[in-house]
Amino acid sequence: MWEYVRRAAFSVLALFLISFLVFCLTHVVPGSPASVVLDPDTPEEEILEWERDHNLHLPVITQYKIWLLNTLSGDLGESVITERDLAGELADAIPITVEWVGLSFLLAVALGLPLGIISALKPGSWVDHIARVIAITGISVPDYWVGLMLVAFVAVGLGWLPAGGFVPLSSGLGPHLAALVLPVVTLGLHYMAVLSRYTRSSMLEALSQDYVRTARAMGLPPWQVWLYALKNALPPVVNVGAMSFGFSFAHALFIEYVFGIAGLSLALLNAIHELDYPMIQVTVLVITSIFILANLAADLANLALNPKLRKSK
């Protein structure tokens, strides 16, 4: 158990470091945010006053301290471009991203696990070959390209589904889901490939153990042997799965860009293009936090699934 407390502590430390790194970067780049926001011919005194309003005249460390205290007390500040409250912007963006990425992950698990298991049960068979081709293609082909092709051929060419955007649930369940299909499939296929690869190798490993040979020799029906092997093959898959869940929030970036979904990643990209430093800072932190939480969940799930770990710790 102590091991997991330690890991949690390191995750928090990592979060601090990232926030500090991004904060410092935004403050060492030449050119003040004032030059982005204010008119080019604003008088010198007004620029200085604007910088004073935003605490930019203080040393970076002091500014970071102020920012950190504010953030910890729940005050995320406001965007320097739109002057909107950042907490409000995040409250709009986070549920969108969580919904569609969550659905795509469910799809990945629902397809990837069976694919990997079937592939491992009949290694060398044509099913295995097809599954492996799908897996290596799925992890190699860039998902945003798959997304673009789907838009070009399924949405525009055939006209079956909307080409992008996010339709809120309030406009009806049908249109809401229709708009989600293509992005969910695009990201889901990628992680289906990742998961099926891990499931296959973990399942093969389990099937090569002595207890499986013993069980077979004892004449147990094949499905029962497979079930025993699966129980032992799952913990590493759960671990990789939870990590992939975290990664998929980073990957979502390209897909939100392709489909124009107004989620977290699109907020980050827009903030980068507008040089909206507070917004960049906050979105990077939120995405990193989700990533770290997913990793922690992986550790905890492993602890629950693997009795060996429970005893030793």
Next chain:
Amino acid sequence: MQNWGIPRRYLLLLHSIGASRTGLFGFCLVSVLALMAIFAPWIAPYEPTQVDMLNRLQPPSWSHWMGTDLTGRDVFSRLIWGARPSLQVGILAVLIGLPGGFAVGLLAGFYRGTMLETILMRIVEIIAAVPLLIVAIAVVGVLGVKPIAMGPFTITNEIKIVVVLGFLYIPGLARVVFAVAAAEATSDYIRARRIQGVRDFTLIVSDILPNCLSVVIVWGTLLTAGGVLAEAGLSFVGLGVQPPDASWGVMLSEARKFIFSGEWWLLFFPGLAISLTVIGLNLLGDALRDILDPRHYTGPRLD
């Protein structure tokens, strides 16, 4: 057989790659792409940035194998030139990550159980808890895509990406080196060499390091694939190679404007090029892993 002075073990390695069908396929794909990148000026039928407004948006034909884009540039030529930034970023990022990964992994592995190991591996753990792609995007995004002049040097956007990726590769590489080095450090031959009075530095560099190479070759190949994907992705969202220079990500980003009007060749070929490169590197990496790192092998076949 004449071996032209190539050490025998490299020939054996090539032979083993050839023995695995998928490995051979990956090796061929990667070789073709590497040759394409190196000889781009001689292979490409047109200049990659040569504008030809009379022949814009032409579908694939005999004079333009992959068609032309909005300003009449030849897609095939741009594709060949685009292999350069992709492979450059992929390979250079690994080369930057390697010294760091080796240094950290070897030291922590050799001095296992000491304070040094604890400190190094904790730092590795912290950096590894960070999503690589998002950090790369944030760093490039904040620094801006324009080249930065630093004394006599200009830091182009590509160099920024290479450095950030390379740095973020260090924890992963350090972990695999650490695993091998820690096992080697307690082995009998190292103990024997120690009794002979060999210095720690010599032990690390001339005994343990060579034994880590095979694992590093495997991971280096797989991470190169990651770098190619990262370069293409960053260029796609406008944070990588800057137009008008040719890069597969830039070409896809430009093709995005033509999704609704049906110029499919602008979209299809650059994505195919990225996919084939990454498939090639992944297949080669998998084959190398089976040959060089048998402990990771997915287990013997049962049937």
